[in-house]
Amino acid sequence: MTNFTTAVRTGLALVAAAALLLAACSSPPASGQPSGEGVTGEIYVSGSSTVEPISNSVAEKFQDANPDFDYVVEGPGTGDGFAKFCQGQTDISDASRAIKDEEVQACGDNGVEYVELKIAFDGLSVITSSENADVECLSFLDLYALLGPESENFETWSDANSLAAELAADLGSDYGASHAPYPDAPLAVTAPGEESGTFDSFVEIAVGKIAGARNQDVTTRPDYTASANDNVIIEGIGGTASSLGWVGLAFADGAGDQIKEIAIDRGDGCVAPSAETVSDGSYPIARPLFIYVNLARAAANAAVVDYVDFYLSDEGIASVAEVGYVDLPADQLAATRSTWDAR
Secondary structure (H helix, E strand, C coil), rough: CCCHHHHHHHHHCCCCCHHHHHHHHCEEEEEECCCCCCCEEEEEEEEECHHHHHHHHHHHHHHCCCCCCEEECCEEEEHHHHHHHHCCCCEEEEEEECCHHHHHHHHHHHHCCCEEEEEEEEEEEEEEEEECCCCCEEEHHHHHHHHHHCCCCCEEHHHHHHEEEEEEEEHHCCCCCCCCCCCCCCCCEEECCCHHHHHHHHHHHHHHHHHHHHHCEEEEEEEECCCCCHHHHHHHHHHHHHHHHEEEEEHCCCCCEEEECCCEEECCCCCCCCHHHHHHHCCEEEEEEEEEEEEHHHHHHHHHHHHHHHHHHHHCCCHHHHHCCCCCCCCHHHHHHHHHHHC
């Protein structure tokens, strides 16, 4: 982390604009009950399609109690959301990963000060068609062999057999046992594109360390059907018998029998994705979810403060589990509320 990044993040807690303090004093504590009726104004939230259902659910509840409150919540992707946020165009940026150093720099260059609030956990589900009976569990080694930067131009699952054998010989079982040989079937990959935080998280967690160990670019193969829309990914996976891809756990769980979620082995055996395995840390592909609040826009628009107060209230944060994500442990939720109160 650069000194600039540290300075920007540290400086956020020191912002003491009079208007913002006035808004904070007039709002209820985040850990208490939601704001009372009568909130007016409009807010603009953009960013992660993964976090979008949570923020939208919170906004719907808040509007039910405050009919004169209005909102826009959209999900073009974490990267696209930060691009708008760091230009000062949005009030809140939904994010399925932490802000990157270059995005911190962009916000700083444009005078955008913000506070980072962790609001939930999500697992990433590796998925295939429900018709694919050949694949039940894959290791990180398998994921690299099938989806990593060295698998470009692999047209069938079995095309990855030689690479998988090489990985197993070089790396042993540090990344889970290889499940090769793979079936001799077309390998149709549909997954998030580079604009998505879900892409970044998958690369960082599942393939990044192996890529680094092999002196490869820390990324995936480029030749697959990419989309920032999780529903498009689900449709693509469900429509092809020998498909492979990944989405957020909530989207996979909500897809019904269109797709099959694959258990993942990081070296401790195959673990299926679920709220329980994400929460207890046994499922190896999991990540925190965030919202970022523009402090200047919050100071200028009391509706932003009221919305975030409600978001972090007991009623608001209940949306996390209601739309299928994993609640923060109590101590982490308390830390998030304290960060917001100390902004």
